[in-house]
Amino acid sequence: MAPVMADISIKSCGQSGTGVIADKPFSAGEDILEFRGPKVRGDELDSRIHALEIGGGWFLGPSGLADDFVNHACDPNSAVFFEHSKVMLRALRDIAQGEEITFDYSLVMREDDTTFECCCGAKNCRGIIGPFSELPEDLKRQYARQKLVPTEIHGIQV
Numbered sequence: 001m002a003p004v005m006a007d008i009s010i011k012s013c014g015q016s017g018t019g020v021i022a023d024k025p026f027s028a029g030e031d032i033l034e035f036r037g038p039k040v041r042g043d044e045l046d047s048r049i050h051a052l053e054i055g056g057g058w059f060l061g062p063s064g065l066a067d068d069f070v071n072h073a074c075d076p077n078s079a080v081f082f083e084h085s086k087v088m089l090r091a092l093r094d095i096a097q098g099e100e101i102t103f104d105y106s107l108v109m110r111e112d113d114t115t116f117e118c119c120c121g122a123k124n125c126r127g128i129i130g131p132f133s134e135l136p137e138d139l140k141r142q143y144a145r146q147k148l149v150p151t152e153i154h155g156i157q158v
C-alpha cells in the first residue's frame, strides 16, 4: 500500500482494481491533491501507466503516492489544473466522503497515443479513453467552455 496523502486513501474498488477514495467531503473548486511525480521526458518513461502528461513532451512519472492511482471516469468529479509550478487535482463538484475521485484522462492526453478501455459505468461512457483530439466535438466544446482543457498541454484552444 502506497503512502497516503491527507484526506484521501487508496482502496480497491470497482472493476478498475485500485482507486482513490475521499476520506472527507470536498467542495467544488477545492484542491484534492498535488501530482508529485518526477518530471520525465516522454521518451524516457518505461510506461505511461501512472504517468501524467504535462505538455511539451514532459510527463510526471509515478510518485508512489495516491496521485498515481486516481482513476479515469467519463463523468468525472475532478480535473487537473496547472498552478504555477504545481499540478493539482481539483474537485469539479461537491464530492461526498467515501466517493471515488476520478478525472477524465483524455483532458491530459495529447502526445500519448495509448488508449485504455473504460468500464466506468457512466451513462456517457465512451468505452475507450484516448487523446483529447479524438473526443467527440461537442464534448471538446463543453470542456473548453468549462475551462478544463489545460493550455500547458494542448496550447490555446479555439
Ligand SMILES: [Zn+2]
Pocket: 073, 074, 075, 118, 119, 120, 121, 122, 124, 125, 126, 127
Ligand atoms: Zn467510461
